[in-house]
Amino acid sequence: xxxxxxxxxxxxxxxxxxxxxxxxxxxxxxxxxxxxxxxxxxxxxxxxxxxxxxxxxxxxxxxxxxxxxxxxxxxxxxxxxxxxxxxxxxxxxxxxxxxxxxxxxxxxxxxxxxxxxxxxxxxxxxxxxxxxxxxxxxxxxxxxxxxxxxxxxxxxxxxxxxxxxxxxxxxxxxxxxxxxxxxxxxxxxxxxxxxxxxxxxxxxxxxxxxxxxxxxxxxxxxxxxxxxxxxxxxxxxxxxxxxxxxxxxxxxxxxxxxxxxxxxxxxxxxxxxxxxxxxxxxxxxxxxxxxxxxxxxxxxxxxxxxxxxxxxxxxxxxxxxxxxxxxxxxxxxxxxxxxxxxxxxxxxxxxxxxxxxxxxxxxxxxxxxxxxxxxxxxxxxxxxxxxxxxxxxxxxxxxxxxxxxxxxxxxxxxxxxxxxxxxxxxxxxxxxxxxxxxxxx
Amino acid sequence: xxxxxxxxxxxxxxxxxxxxxxxxxxxxxxxxxxxxxxxxxxxxxxxxxxxxxxxxxxxxxxxxxxxxxxxxxxxxxxxxxxxxxxxxxxxxxxxxxxxxxxxxxxxxxxxxxxxxxxxxxxxxxxxxxxxxxxxxxxxxxxxxxxxxxxxxxxxxxxxxxxxxxxxxxxxxxxxxxxxxxxxxxxxxxxxxxxxxxxxxxxxxxxxxxxxxxxxxxxxxxxxxxxxxxxxxxxxxxxxxxxxxxxxxxxxxxxxxxxxxxxxxxxxxxxxxxxxxxxxxxxxxxxxxxxxxxxxxxxxxxxxxxxxxx
Numbered sequence: 001x002x003x004x005x006x007x008x009x010x011x012x013x014x015x016x017x018x019x020x021x022x023x024x025x026x027x028x029x030x031x032x033x034x035x036x037x038x039x040x041x042x043x044x045x046x047x048x049x050x051x052x053x054x055x056x057x058x059x060x061x062x063x064x065x066x067x068x069x070x071x072x073x074x075x076x077x078x079x080x081x082x083x084x085x086x087x088x089x090x091x092x093x094x095x096x097x098x099x100x101x102x103x104x105x106x107x108x109x110x111x112x113x114x115x116x117x118x119x120x121x122x123x124x125x126x127x128x129x130x131x132x133x134x135x136x137x138x139x140x141x142x143x144x145x146x147x148x149x150x151x152x153x154x155x156x157x158x159x160x161x162x163x164x165x166x167x168x169x170x171x172x173x174x175x176x177x178x179x180x181x182x183x184x185x186x187x188x189x190x191x192x193x194x195x196x197x198x199x200x201x202x203x204x205x206x207x208x209x210x211x212x213x214x215x216x217x218x219x220x221x222x223x224x225x226x227x228x229x230x231x232x233x234x235x236x237x238x239x240x241x242x243x244x245x246x247x248x249x250x251x252x253x254x255x256x257x258x259x260x261x262x263x264x265x266x267x268x269x270x271x272x273x274x275x276x277x278x279x280x281x282x283x284x285x286x287x288x289x290x291x292x293x294x295x296x297x298x299x300x301x302x303x304x305x306x307x308x309x310x311x312x313x314x315x316x317x318x319x320x321x322x323x324x325x326x327x328x329x330x331x332x333x334x335x336x337x338x339x340x341x342x343x344x345x346x347x348x349x350x351x352x353x354x355x356x357x358x359x360x361x362x363x364x365x366x367x368x369x370x371x372x373x374x375x376x377x378x379x380x381x382x383x384x385x386x387x388x389x390x391x392x393x394x395x396x397x398x399x400x401x402x403x404x405x406x407x408x409x410x411x412x413x414x415x416x417x418x419x420x421x422x423x424x425x426x427x428x429x430x431x432x433x434x435x436x437x438x439x440x441x
Numbered sequence: 442x443x444x445x446x447x448x449x450x451x452x453x454x455x456x457x458x459x460x461x462x463x464x465x466x467x468x469x470x471x472x473x474x475x476x477x478x479x480x481x482x483x484x485x486x487x488x489x490x491x492x493x494x495x496x497x498x499x500x501x502x503x504x505x506x507x508x509x510x511x512x513x514x515x516x517x518x519x520x521x522x523x524x525x526x527x528x529x530x531x532x533x534x535x536x537x538x539x540x541x542x543x544x545x546x547x548x549x550x551x552x553x554x555x556x557x558x559x560x561x562x563x564x565x566x567x568x569x570x571x572x573x574x575x576x577x578x579x580x581x582x583x584x585x586x587x588x589x590x591x592x593x594x595x596x597x598x599x600x601x602x603x604x605x606x607x608x609x610x611x612x613x614x615x616x617x618x619x620x621x622x623x624x625x626x627x628x629x630x631x632x633x634x635x636x637x638x639x640x641x642x643x644x645x646x647x648x649x650x651x652x653x654x655x656x657x658x659x660x661x662x663x664x665x666x667x668x669x670x671x672x673x674x675x676x677x678x679x680x681x682x683x684x685x686x687x688x689x690x691x692x693x694x695x696x697x698x699x700x701x702x703x704x705x706x707x708x709x710x711x712x713x714x715x716x717x718x719x720x721x722x723x724x725x726x727x728x729x730x731x732x733x734x735x736x737x738x739x740x741x742x743x744x745x746x747x748x749x750x
Contacts, residue, residue: 152671154678181671184630188646188682241630 012059013037014435018047019064019397023071024369025386034069036393039434043389062430062437064397070368071387072104072135072394072433073349074375076194077169077248077272077320079341080106080137082125084113089325089413091125095133097323097345097412099439102396102428105136105384106323106345107375110147111170117142117153119161126162134438135431136394138379140165140194143182149174152181159189164379167194169248172230174200179234183243192244192378195234197255198296202226207340209297213282219335224252224303227296231255235262238269246378247271249322251296253306260315270378272318273307275348276418279355280304284418290331290338292418294322297340308361311370318378319370321348325414343412347419353400353426393435402427447739450747451558451565454574455615463619467584469735470728478734480510481741485750487543488514488536490529491568495547497702497726498568498578502545505733509741514541530557537563542750543737546570551608562749564740566733572606577736578701579612581729583620585721586657588728589697594621599651599696600642601683602661602709603632603672609701610661614642627651628661628683631672648683655693660685660700660710676708687713697721 014036021032021044032044035058079085080094089097091108098106108125110116116125122139129137141163145151147170155166166186172195173179179195186193206220214221231247235258238245250256250271262269276294281304285292292298310316324341331338344351349371356362376385383392404427406419431439446461455463487506489499503513514536529548536544544563546554551571558565569575587593598617604610604626617624618641626633626642638644645651652658663679673679680686690698690713698710698720706712715722744750 152674154674154681156674156678156682160681178671181631185674188629242635 013042014060014062015058016062016064016069016395016397019067019069021069021387022364022368023387024365025071025373026388029364032069034387034395036432036435039393039436041387041389041391041393044387062397064429066399066401067429068364068398068400069387070396070398071372071376071385072431073102073371073396074105074379074381074385075103075321075323075345075348076107076165076318076375076379077274078106078108078323078345079111079325080108081325082112082128088327088330090132091129091137092132093411093413094323094325094345095129095135095137097343097410098135099431099433100411100428101345101347102349102398102431102439103135103345104394104396104431104433105138105381107138107140107164107379109169110140110142110167115142115147117145117147119154119157122158122161122163135433138164140167140169142166143168143173143186143193144178147171149178152178152185155182155185155191156189159191163191165192165194165246167196167248169194169196171200172196172198176233176237180237180241183237183241183245187241187243190380192246194246194248195230196248197227197230197234199226199229202229207293207295207297209282209299211282211300213285217288219288222297224254224299227252228254228258231258235267235269238262238267239265242268244268244378245270249274249277249296249320250307250316251277251299251303253303256306256310256315260310263315270317270374271315272320273311273316274320274322275344275351276342278304278308278311278319279351280418288335290333290335291342291416291420293335293338293340294342295340308356311356312362312366314366317370317374319348319352320375321345323412325412326416327414331416341416343410343414343417346410346412347406347417347424349396349398349428350404350424350426351419353398354424358425393432395432396428397430398426399429400426447743450740450743452576452736452740453554453558453565453567455576455579455612455619456574458615458619460619463580463583463616465739466580466732466735467587469738470584470731473731473734474728478509478738481738482506483510485511485543485741486514486539486541487511487545488541490532490536490544490546492549493547493569495568497729498547499545501726501729502566502568502577502733505730505737506543508730509734509737511543511737529553530560533557533561533563533565537561540750542744543740564744566736566740569608571608572611573608574612575608576612577729577733578609579616580736581725581732582613582659582699582701583616584732585699585725585728586697588724589721590656593617596622596656597625597654598622598657598659599625599627599655600659600661601627601648601651601685603663603667604628604637604661605632605634606664606667607661613659614640625651629673632667648689649692652689652692652696655696657697657699658685658690658693660698662701662703663705663709665705680708684708685710685714687711690714690717690719699725702726
C-alpha cells in the first residue's frame with residue numbers, strides 16, 4: 001500500500017534553473033532546468049531551452065546557478081519522538097528539521113511511548129503527519145508488542161495500514177526464534193525488516209566503544225562484537241526466511257565485512273551508516289560530553305575509515321541520520337545517565353559533503369544514491385528517489401561550496417548535536433516537496 | 442464386486458496409495474451412499490486407541506462400524522493402559538489377544554503406527570498420527586469434492602492455513618496429487634514453509650491471488666495455541682491475512698468451501714462462507730461415514746482372503 005503526501009495544493013508550475021542535476025537513477029550528471037507542474041517533475045530541459053508544450057512561462061523560478069539539484073533526500077532512520085517524547089521532538093518539528101536538511105521523506109522509528117505496534121496508532125500518526133508535516137513522513141512499525149521482544153505485533157494489519165518497515169529499533173529482537181517469525185511475516189507482507197544489531201548482554205554496562213579512548217577515561221564499554229554477532233545471526237535468518245534485511249546504523253568494520261559476505265552470497269541484505277559514524281571516531285569525544293554519547297558508539301579510526309570506503313564501493317547502501325533528539329535536561333545528566341543519541345537531519349548532507357565528497361572519498365553519484373535513490377527503492381517508493389518526468393517533485397538544491405558554521409540553535413526542538421561549531425562546506429539552499437518549497441535560504 | 446486390487450491389511454496413510462486404490466474406496470463409498478450395506482462386519486470387534494481427543498472422527502468411525510454390524514469395544518485405550526506406560530505395541534497385541542480385528546488409532550506421534558502395524562494381525566486404521574497423516578479425512582474430502590465437481594483431475598485446490606502442523610494438509614496433498622488435482626498451499630512462511638514446494642504443492646503467500654480460479658478452498662483449522670510460539674501474532678492479524686471472508690470468497694465463485702472442523706468462526710473462516718451455498722462442510726461430515734465404511738469393507742475382504750477373523 002502506498003502512502004504519500006498529496007501535492008494537490010501546488011498545481012502552479014515552477015522551474016529550477018541553472019543547476020547541475022545529479023540523478024543516478026537516470027545516469028544523469030549534467031546541467032538541466034527542472035520543470036515542475038502539478039507537484040510532479042514535468043521535464044528536464046537543457047539550459048535555456050523553452051519548456052516544450054508549456055503554454056506560458058513557469059509561474060515561479062528558483063535560481064540554482066552553481067548548485068546541485070538532486071532528488072529529495074530520504075532519511076530512513078528518524079526518531080520523531082511522537083507520541084510520548086514531544087518535549088524533544090514532534091512529527092511537525094522533525095519534518096521542519098528534515099526540510100532544512102534537504103530531506104523530503106523521513107521514516108519514523110516506532111520506539112515511541114507507547115510503541116507504534118498497532119494499526120490504530122499507525123493510522124492516527126499518519127493522519128497527524130499528513131496534517132502537520134511539511135515533508136513526507138512514513139512509519140516503521142514495531143516487530144513485537146511494546147518492543148518487548150515477547151509477542152509478535154500484527155504485522156499483516158500494520159502492513160495493510162501503510163507501515164513501510166518492521167523494526168524494534170532501539171534494541172534488537174533478542175530471541176532468535178521470534179526474530180525469525182518477525183522476518184517471515186515481514187517477508188510475507190512485502191516489508192523490509194530493519195535490525196538494530198546489538199547483543200544486550202555484550203553491551204551491558206556501558207555505551208562507549210571498547211577501545212583505547214574509553215579505556216583511558218575509565219568508561220563502561222561495549223565491544224564491536226555486540227553489533228557484529230547480531231549482524232551475523234540476522235544474515236543467517238535472512239537466508240533462512242527469504243526476508244529483506246536492512247542493518248541500521250552499522251558502526252563496526254567487522255559488521256561491514258559480514259555485510260559484504262552476505263551480499264556475495266546473493267542475500268537480500270543492505271546496510272545504512274550514520275553521518276556521525278562516517279565523520280567522527282572515539283578520539284573526537286571531548287571528555288564526557290553526552291552530545292557524543294550514541295548507540296552504537298563512535299568507534300575507532302579504522303572503523304570510521306572502513307565505513308566510508310564501504311559506502312563508496314557500495315557494501316553500505318544508505319546514509320541515514322538516526323536523528324535522535326533529546327532535551328537539554330536529559331543530556332545534562334552526565335555521560336552514564338544521559339540517553340544515547342544525536343540529532344542529524346540538519347547537518348547530514350553538509351557533513352557528508354565536507355568530510356567525504358569534498359575530500360574525494362565519496363562520489364557525487366554515491367552521495368545521491370545513498371541519500372535518496374537507495375532508500376526510495378528499499379522502501380518501495382516508486383515515485384521518489386529520482387527526478388524522472390512523472391515522478392513526485394521532491395528535490396533538494398544544494399550549494400556545494402557554501403561555507404557555514406553549525407550554530408547552537410536548530411530547527412529541531414532539540415540541539416544534541418556533536419557538530420555544533422563545526423565549519424562545514426556545502427549547504428541545502430532549497431527543499432521542495434511535491435513541487436512546494438518547504439525550505440529556502 | 443471383487444476389490445482384489447486392494448491388497449492392504451491396514452489404512453495408515455494416503456502416501457503410497459495408487460490412483461486405482463483411492464478410486465476403489467471412493468467408488469465403494471458412493472455405492473454405500475446409494476444403498477444400505479450388508480452387515481459385513483457382524484461378529485467382528487473394533488477398538489479405539491486414541492491418545493488425543495476427537496469427536497467427529499471417532500463418531501464417524503463408530504457409526505460406520507456399527508452400520509456394518511461390527512461390535513465396538515466401549516473403552517478408550519488411552520485412558521487405561523497407555524497412560525500407565527505400556528507401549529503402543531503391547532496395547533495393540535493385548536487387544537489382538539482379546540479378539541479385536543480392527544483398531545482405529547489416533548496417536549500424537551507422527552508415524553507411530555507404521556512400526557506397530559506389521560507386528561499385529563489386527564487391521565490398523567489411522568485416525569490421525571501427529572502431523573503426518575489423516576487418511577480417512579482426506580478420503581472424505583476427495584469424495585465430497587468429486588461429488589460436487591464430478592471429477593478431481595485438473596481441479597485447483599487451495600489449502601489455506603497451518604499446513605506445517607496439519608496431518609490433514611499432508612494427507613490431502615498426497616491424495617489430491619494422486620488424483621491429478623493441482624494443490625496450492627497458501628499461508629504465512631511460519632506455517633507454510635517453502636519446503637512444501639518440494640513435496641508437490643505450489644506455494645502462494647497472497648490469499649487473494651491464490652483464490653483466482655480455485656475449484657475448492659480448504660481452510661485448515663488454526664490451532665490457537667500456536668500464537669504462544671509466535672507463528673502468528675493475533676487472531677485479528679491472521680484473519681486479516683488468511684481468513685476466508687465473504688469478500689475473498691467472491692474471488693472464487695466456483696469454489697467448494699471445505700473445512701475439516703472444528704471451526705474457529707471469525708478466524709480462518711467467517712460465518713457467511715462456512716454456512717453459505719458454496720459450503721460443503723456438513724456434507725463432508727456425512728460422507729465421512731461412507732468413506733470409512735468403504736475402508737472397513739475393503740479391508741474385511743482382504744482379511745477374508747487371508748483367512749483372518
